[in-house]
Every structure is written in structure tokens, then in C-alpha cells.
Amino acid sequence: MSLGKLRRKLARHLGLRKEGLDDRADEVRELAKRAIAVAAAPVSPADAMATMLAGLGEEDTAAKQLVYLVTISRVLPETLAATDLVDVSGFSRATIAEYVRHAFNEPAVTSAGGRPRTRDGIVKKTVVVRELHASGEIHFHVAVVLHSARTFLPVKRSLRGTYKLATHWSTSHTQWWSALRYCIFPSVTKPEVDEEPFQWASDGKEFDLHAESQRPWTATMWKRRREAAEQSAAATGGASKRTRFAKLDLTAHILDKGLKSRADVLKYSQDHGNESMQNFVHNHQRQLKDFIQDAEEWGNARAEAKADRETDWDLVCRTAASDCPHGLSCSYRKAAEMLFGVNAATLSKENLAASLRAVILTGPSKTTRTPLIIGPTNTGKTTLILPFDNLFGSRRVFHKPALGSKFALRNIMKEKRFLLWDDYRPVDYGQETIEVPTFLSLFNGMPFEVQVSQSFNDGNIDFEWRRGAVLTAKEKDLWKPYGVVSDEDITHIQGRVEVFRCTAKVPTLKDTVPCPCCMCHWILDGAQAFDAKQALNALAPSRMAPFEFELLSLGAVHVGEVSAAEWQSLQSWAVLRQFEQRRLLAALR
Ligand SMILES: [Zn+2]
Ligand SMILES: [Zn+2]
Incomplete structure (x- = not known):
């Protein structure tokens, strides 16, 4: 404690103002001297150890944690003589780390039934430090993080029994x-x-101790720290630096309270903010929209960084493997099933799925056309693809720009993962909003110019779209030329899309809840069925018929379930000629 702080506390304790102490300066000096003497009094090693362990907290033997802080002290000479404990003062940090790791992997088995030995290492990372007490006593602290949560008692017993170490587990x-x-x-x-x-780390990689020991930012924690600083500043009568309201404080409030609009922020700060928050918000009133956006980005950063490490198609596969949160009553799944059912004559689920997979994997290109789903209203074509918004996050989907917009494609450069243009009319847009050459380049995976405001790059930036895309459109008059868009333009546009037609209406679409899980499920399933069909098409139908018969009799639902090895074990396989076998194997790959 500083002398200034001591004086303030003392003044408060005596009911005087700080200046009041000056009259009694001698008394204060004497008190301070005594306080310092008490604090600096020599302590025995045993007391020092006891104080440290008390600071570490009691051992809770019921705890089952991922993380432990273990302390190993040099045992006092008298204890050392009376027990079989070892003297750790000569131990290296590496040895301590090794013992702790072994003890986790081979915990003591007691008559009460311990944990069985485990083959794989349990410890994920560990750090060992060696410290000296003021009295010169050596001790070690071991921070451990495990691959899965464990209780510590068997490990503590093992360290005591096998390695003769007494440990404290915080x-x-x-x-x-x-x-x-x-x-x-x-x-x-x-x-x-x-x-x-x-x-030490189980993956053998070195890690950044400083970076890993930083408290991860959370809105609630930040807000609470600020409030605590404010209260303590009020108690001591001064304003500390922490109490000045800053942008990160506002971010914490926005995220913690889920404030979405400027009005939300203004109302919240008027109702619940302190003076410095109100001042800050008022001073920045015109920037609040940006601040809210910044807060949102700040709040999403971890999830987005993680998402960016996963490819778009991997995300589809992972989502397809998860359980639908709506279960059997999923309205989206029902709507999709009905749509594919009533449109079976014109719309192939397998082909649409394969087309979506191709464009998600590579983006549009000369060889990969973008799926365009057409049909009258109420056929469910939009409902079918709407869950892409949930899958990639609406913010990261590039939606159709407004017709007539001057900078129509500007937002495509804002880290989008998917392009979804619902009810797109290429001829209308081709008049001026997205001119035909731009459309053709975009859906060819070629560079195109994006118009931005004059203050950047003379108003033009080159850009290429390399990610997934899907379009929908009303069929009526879709390909009718007018204005600057000619018949020939339309032929080129048609060359960049793969058209899927819905004709039958699906009733009760209104209440459909978009379900990314069930959407990914039909896409993945459909694409696999498509592959299987390709395999069947590798040979003439007459040659494949025996296979289909044999597979059905074995209970296979579709050929996608059958592995190459299984194909070769079928009776029909032996009947194929050598080149037929080769062709079929190639198609299965
Ligand atoms: Zn220590
Ligand atoms: Zn679902």
C-alpha cells in the first residue's frame, strides 16, 4: 500500500479530511512505521508456505476440471526426516512436468476402485515454474490443461505414492x-x-505463454470491471483512468444488453447509463450506427475466424451431419420434400444438389454453371434456398442489389461467402444496374469491374467471385429481350446458368421456418445419389440391370451405399468384361 493511500484510509477511518491529518502528522508517521514493520516482519518458511497455500485456495476433491494449478513445495527438514517424501530442491522443471504427466496417465488405483490406465496422454499442455520464497524455500507451480475433465485425487495419490511428492491442487x-x-x-x-x-504440449508445438495467459475478452466481464472501477473511484473520491467511458465500454454494453439500434443505445444510456456514458453517447451520437456495427463485428470475430478456417463445402457437410433442431416436425424439411415430390417431372433433386455442390466447391467458372431455379410464385423455389442465409450468416451472403442502384456490386467485396439473388431478372438488371458483360464475367469466375465511389481507385476495383451462388427467377417473360439487352445477350446469359424448373405450387409455404440443417442434408444426400447414378450410367442399361436387381435383393437403397470392394464381390461383377469392370470402377471413384 502506498503512503498516500494509507493516509486516505486513515483519514476516512478517523473521520477526518485528508488535510486534517497534517495536524497530526507525527501520529500518522508513527502509525505508518508500525504498519510497515508488521508487514515486513520475518516469517518462518512454514508460515510463508501456509500463507501461499491459503492464497491458492482449498483443495476441492470433488472438482472435475480441465485445468489445475498444482504446487509442489520443498518439504521442511523435520517432515523430510519423518516421512519418505523426497527433497525437490534439486529437481528440474522438466522432471516435475514429466512426473505430473505420468501421474495423470497412470493414476493410483486404490481399493476403492481407481481409474484404469489410459493409453493416450491425458495432459494437453503444461507449464512448470520454479520459485523461491522470501525465506529461500524452493517450490514449483505446475499449470496443467487436460484433453478432458478429470478429478485430481488419483493423480495426487500417484504423485505421493510413486514419486514421493506432496502436492497441493488448487x-x-x-x-x-x-x-x-x-x-x-x-x-x-x-x-x-x-x-x-x-x-510442454502434447502436439509437440511451442506455444506463446504471454498470449495464452491473457483473459479472453467478454462483454459481461468488461462491463463489470468498469463498474467496479467506478465504485472504487467513488469510494476514494477521485476519478481513475478506468472510469472514463470509452468505445470499448460502449461495445461491452451493446453486446451484453443486445442493443441493436441507435434508439436502443440512446434509451439505454438515458435510463441506465452513468454520466460519463451519457456524455460519451451524446458526443458520438452521429457515429452510433458505425459503433453498433463495429460492436457486432467485434462480438462475432471469434466465430468468424473459426468459420473462415472451414471451407464452404465442409460447412455444408458438417451441418448435414448435425441433428435438425426441429425434429420430425421440421416445416422446412416437409416443404422441401413436397416441392421435390410435386415437381418430380421437371426438377431433379439429385441434379440440383450436384449443381449446388459444384458451384460451392469452386465458384462459377467456364465448366461450372450457376444454378437458376425458375417457376411461378408459390412453388417454394425461394423457400428451398433461403436457409443459405442461416448457413453462412445473412451478413456474409451477397443479396440481390436494388434495381437501378449505382454501386450495385459494391457489397460483393465485403467478405461474402455466398451469392443468393432471389427473384433475379437478368434482362431488367442488364439495362444498367448489372450490365451483361459484367454478369457474364461474374458468373464465369473472371475479373469484373466493381464501381465504387470516386474516392477509391478512380471509382473502379477489379474483383473475381470464387464462391458458391444460386439464383431464382419467375419464369414468365424471363428471357424476353428489350432495351439494350439483345437476343444474343440472352443466349450468353443462359450459357452461364443451369436452369431448374418448378411448375407445381406447394401450399402452406407461409409458415416454413428455414432449416439449414435439413437443406444441407438434401444437398449432400442428393449429390451422393447423383454420383451413384453416374456410376450406373457408366455402362449400358442392359449390363447394369443385373446389378440393380442383385443390390436390391441385398437391401441396398441406392448404389451410393455400396463401396467399390462390395461391387467386386457381387455375382454380376464376374459377368462383366474386363473393360466394363474398369469403366465401372473409374465411375465409382
Ligand atoms: Zn509461488
Ligand atoms: Zn430441419
């Missing part, structure tokens, strides 16, 4: 960053830290 650090921080960051009670911490 269960108050439940987060890796926090246990690690205890080891490598100096604090008031621990001003000196180990300069050569030992680290």
Missing part, C-alpha cells in the same frame, strides 16, 4: 489462461517470477 483456477497467468505474471503477493518457465 481448484480455483478453472481457466487455462488464469492458471498460466498465476505462474508467469508477477503480482503483489508474488513480485518475482521464474524467468525460464518450462513448457
